[in-house]
Amino acid sequence: MKIIVFLIIATCFMVIACNQSDNNQQLQTKIDSLQARLNDTYKPGLGEFMMGIQEHHAKLWFAGINKNWQLADFEVHEIGETLDDVKKYCTDRPEIKSLGIIDPAVNTIKAAISKQDMDKFKAGFTELTNDCNACHKDNQHGFNIITIPTSPPVTNQDFRPVR
Template sequence: MKKLSYVVIAVTILSCNQGKEQKMQATNDSLRKELTKTYRPGLGEFMLGIQLHHAKLWFAGQNQNWPLADFEVHEIQESLHDILEFCRDRPEIKSIGMIDPAIDSINNAIQQKNPVLFRNSFLLLTNTCNNCHKATEHAFNVVTVPTSLPVTNQEFKPDK
């Protein structure tokens, strides 16, 4: 009699656990479904952000506003990292590393507060943006050195 009740208890515990596992699986599945619905910016949206930082970077450098230039180039770097993190489904991101030497060169120019080096590095950066667009069949997105301020509500001259 005692043995039988042990068996009954064991079976009850096992079936309870199985129910819990099924419930947990269902929760996992629905969480996963919700996650796929959460908003993530696409590659094009990251690029729009990079485009603005690229333009601001130019005017910061032109005004020898090195703290602002440093900030803007780091915003570009942050976006590039985010692209690697959030746009893994885009095969084009394999080419993203080609931009590293140009970014290093800009960082170096900013550290040296050297306007000539900055200008050359910025041209290299802009060429590299376009080279990646060519490599990824987006050659029609041609980036240029900006000819007018990207915004009118920001000071690009350094704080005196």
């Protein structure tokens, strides 16, 4: 009698263990397929983020020299946000360890904007532009030279402050 009870209990355990292993297998297959989908999702590369930064850099200049301090403030924060995205999404690019090179210039520009100080703004912007190039040079992209823009990057935006 004892043997029969033991066999019944043992069989129950085996059935449960088998089901469990089936479940684990199904979960693993699901995880693998989700991982494959994740690997295939589109994320912008460093060059694409840089083109965004280039646009904000140019708009920042025209906002500043037109004394549209609100827009200048917006643009300098857009640069900051894009840099945060670079740090988040471009972890596979060793170059990004040099990103901090532009922080002091960005802070000078922010301070200039809050004081509405044109001379300080221009000095900060020149420093920022030199830092863009310093990082490019340090990272085998010295051929990519950023300059202070001479004409607005777009013609469908008024850089002057609202009157």
